[in-house]
Amino acid sequence: MKDPSPYARELALFGTRTRRIRLAGAAVVLLALPFVATPFLLDLANQVLLASIGALALMLLTGFAGLISLGSAGLLAAGAYTVGVLVREIGAPFWVTLPAASAIGACLGLVFGLPSLRLRGLYLAISTLGLHFVVIYLGGEYEARETLSTGIMIDSPSLGGWTLSSGRAWYFVLLAFAALALLISVNLQRTRTGRAWRALRERDVVAGALGIDVQRFKLMAFVVSATMTAVAGALFAYFRNFVSIDAFSLYLTVQYVAMIIIGGMGSLAGAVLGAGFVILFPYVIEAIAGYLPERFGNTVFALDYAAFGAVMILFLLLEPAGLIGIWHRVKNAVVARRGASAS
Amino acid sequence: MSLQLLANVFVLAAIYALVSAGYVLVYRVSRVLNLAHGELMMVGAYFLVATTGLFAGNPLLALLLAAMCGLVMGIVVYAVLMRWMTGEAVLAAVLITIALGILLRGLTILVWTTQQFYPAAAFGWRNPPVAIAPGVRISAASLAMVFLTIVVYLALFVFLQFTRWGVRMRAAGQNPLLAEQRGIRLHGVYAFAWGLSTFTASLAGMLLALDSGVESTMATIGLKAFPAALVGGLDSLLGAAVGALIVAAAEIAAIEYVDPLLSDVVPFLVLLIILAIRPWGLFGSREQLDRV
Numbered sequence: 001m002k003d004p005s006p007y008a009r010e011l012a013l014f015g016t017r018t019r020r021i022r023l024a025g026a027a028v029v030l031l032a033l034p035f036v037a038t039p040f041l042l043d044l045a046n047q048v049l050l051a052s053i054g055a056l057a058l059m060l061l062t063g064f065a066g067l068i069s070l071g072s073a074g075l076l077a078a079g080a081y082t083v084g085v086l087v088r089e090i091g092a093p094f095w096v097t098l099p100a101a102s103a104i105g106a107c108l109g110l111v112f113g114l115p116s117l118r119l120r121g122l123y124l125a126i127s128t129l130g131l132h133f134v135v136i137y138l139g140g141e142y143e144a145r146e147t148l149s150t151g152i153m154i155d156s157p158s159l160g161g162w163t164l165s166s167g168r169a170w171y172f173v174l175l176a177f178a179a180l181a182l183l184i185s186v187n188l189q190r191t192r193t194g195r196a197w198r199a200l201r202e203r204d205v206v207a208g209a210l211g212i213d214v215q216r217f218k219l220m221a222f223v224v225s226a227t228m229t230a231v232a233g234a235l236f237a238y239f240r241n242f243v244s245i246d247a248f249s250l251y252l253t254v255q256y257v258a259m260i261i262i263g264g265m266g267s268l269a270g271a272v273l274g275a276g277f278v279i280l281f282p283y284v285i286e287a288i289a290g291y292l293p294e295r296f297g298n299t300v301f302a303l304d305y306a307a308f309g310a311v312m313i314l315f316l317l318l319e320p321a322g323l324i325g326i327w328h329r330v331k332n333a334v335v336a337r338r339g340a341s342a343s
Numbered sequence: 344m345s346l347q348l349l350a351n352v353f354v355l356a357a358i359y360a361l362v363s364a365g366y367v368l369v370y371r372v373s374r375v376l377n378l379a380h381g382e383l384m385m386v387g388a389y390f391l392v393a394t395t396g397l398f399a400g401n402p403l404l405a406l407l408l409a410a411m412c413g414l415v416m417g418i419v420v421y422a423v424l425m426r427w428m429t430g431e432a433v434l435a436a437v438l439i440t441i442a443l444g445i446l447l448r449g450l451t452i453l454v455w456t457t458q459q460f461y462p463a464a465a466f467g468w469r470n471p472p473v474a475i476a477p478g479v480r481i482s483a484a485s486l487a488m489v490f491l492t493i494v495v496y497l498a499l500f501v502f503l504q505f506t507r508w509g510v511r512m513r514a515a516g517q518n519p520l521l522a523e524q525r526g527i528r529l530h531g532v533y534a535f536a537w538g539l540s541t542f543t544a545s546l547a548g549m550l551l552a553l554d555s556g557v558e559s560t561m562a563t564i565g566l567k568a569f570p571a572a573l574v575g576g577l578d579s580l581l582g583a584a585v586g587a588l589i590v591a592a593a594e595i596a597a598i599e600y601v602d603p604l605l606s607d608v609v610p611f612l613v614l615l616i617i618l619a620i621r622p623w624g625l626f627g628s629r630e631q632l633d634r635v
Contacts, residue, residue: 121433122376127618130611137608302452309446316439
């Protein structure tokens with residue numbers, strides 16, 4: 001392709017040569033990681049990959065389409081419970097449960113999205129919060145009816161004679177899913193849909209005047225985001241071999257919202273960075289708590305809450321552009337200095 | 344519905360109404376939805392635990408001091424945190440309050456652990472059931488809660504309607520720009536609204552503490568009171584009272600006749616129904632609503 005038009009250049013996935021080299025480097029590092037990492041590090045990496053899927057989904061909805069949702073935990077729970085119920089009731093294999101989870105996610109996305117046709121901003125956030133409690137109630141009701149005081153156990157997925165249970169195998173599976181989520185997000189972002197979403201985010205009335213089908217693209221944002229989140233929830237169920245409604249509290253929703261804020265609103269790389277930050281944060285706090293007096297060592301989770309709240313506040317007040325914003329600033333400063341020394 | 348159930352509805356409605364008054368005060372004056380309200384209520388209850396430790400022999404002093412701490416807490420939250428959010432997007436302000444809630448949750452556990460406290464026992468007070476009608480009994484603290492809620496609502500009505508600061512608050516809520524041009528200091532008014540909001544929430548928290556003790560899960564009640572504020576209309580105090588009655592009646596009825604597990608979800612079901620048919624609430628003003 002000689003002299004591609006600006007639009008074709010924008011559409012090209014791998015862009016320039018530097019970008020291709022960088023991507024190849026990242027791929028090599030990511031593929032080599034499980035062969036050098038300790039089991040603990042591998043587990044951390046798996047958690048980050050899993051969280052990235054949900055964070056990317058929320059970023060599509062909030063960061064790109066500008067639709068606020070406090071429903072992440074509810075949607076993750078829906079995905080995980082679809083797996084749990086299907087495995088428990090009919091012993092369904094993963095190639096049944098995963099599509100089922102994504103179908104449930106899509107339906108719930110439609111339900112979560114319907115209020116967005118009438119409500120905006122704050123009121124939309126509240127309606128998704130309400131739906132969160134409804135989903136959690138349904139899960140709790142199922143647990144209570146089946147008298148499952150400790151949740152549902154789920155066997156590792158297996159195909160033929162091979163079972164997916166080792167951390168390294170999970171790493172490649174989750175990496176594939178996270179990469180797929182990233183690819184879908186990138187593709188949505190740089191095509192017609194993404195542009196429609198960005199127009200919606202700036203001002204939906206104007207978007208409508210420009211000929212964008214506002215209702216269709218709003219619902220689509222919710223459906224895509226919810227489907228991805230529900231699949232992440234289903235993977236979570238298999239990954240942990242266990243589903244319990246206690247795992248899907250409002251705090252989980254806040255964590256996902258924090259991922260996209262801390263990472264940097266409106267950036268896919270930010271969503272992944274934020275997922276890493278939020279997942280690793282408690283481990284850092286735990287390490288720090290080891291050096292604190294005994295009194296704090298006993299209540300690490302409370303220390304974690306307090307520190308997490310404080311960090312979230314600091315980002316909102318001081319760096320609304322998130323980690324990506326910091327990265328861009330550092331990069332610009334370095335480039336500017338280099339330019340100054342060269343001239 | 345038996346008389347006892349009706350009494351239970353009124354007690355629960357009193358709790359919700361007292362808590363949701365704080366949501367309404369802050370939203371009406373500064374258009375901020377404070378999702379840390381439940382946690383602030385819990386901190387108010389823990390203030391009572393702290394003052395009880397200091398003045399166990401003098402309950403009145405302990406109660407007054409804790410209530411004052413509740414007032415100051417709101418002003419501090421505004422001055423330290425929310426002041427910087429004026430003019431920012433609505434979402435950012437809400438997220439800050441969510442983060443504040445998590446911070447407070449962590450801090451209260453760090454300071455007071457997850458142990459349950461009974462300030463009433465420390466005062467040597469018992470909480471006997473009171474017969475308000477033949478065969479209808481509610482606890483003394485619950486009765487106090489109902490009375491206090493009525494008193495607080497009357498006081499807030501008089502305050503907003505007739506006093507100088509009340510008029511300033513309404514003016515700031517109606518049109519901040521004009522209010523400022525008339526010489527009203529918005530930051531002062533906002534800070535005062537936050538103080539009043541946490542003051543009323545602390546009263547609710549303290550009475551709940553006297554009734555059944557304080558522990559780290561108390562903040563949930565505050566979140567469940569939020570639908571009451573929204574059902575009535577986020578900027579109407581009368582609405583908050585009516586909304587509290589509706590939500591409480593629905594919740595008690597669901598627990599009694601359908602399924603006790605519904606208790607946590609019914610307020611939010613009522614909220615979803617209201618959002619679907621009348622998003623600005625029963626008594627809320629329609630033009631301010633951020634609607635499509």
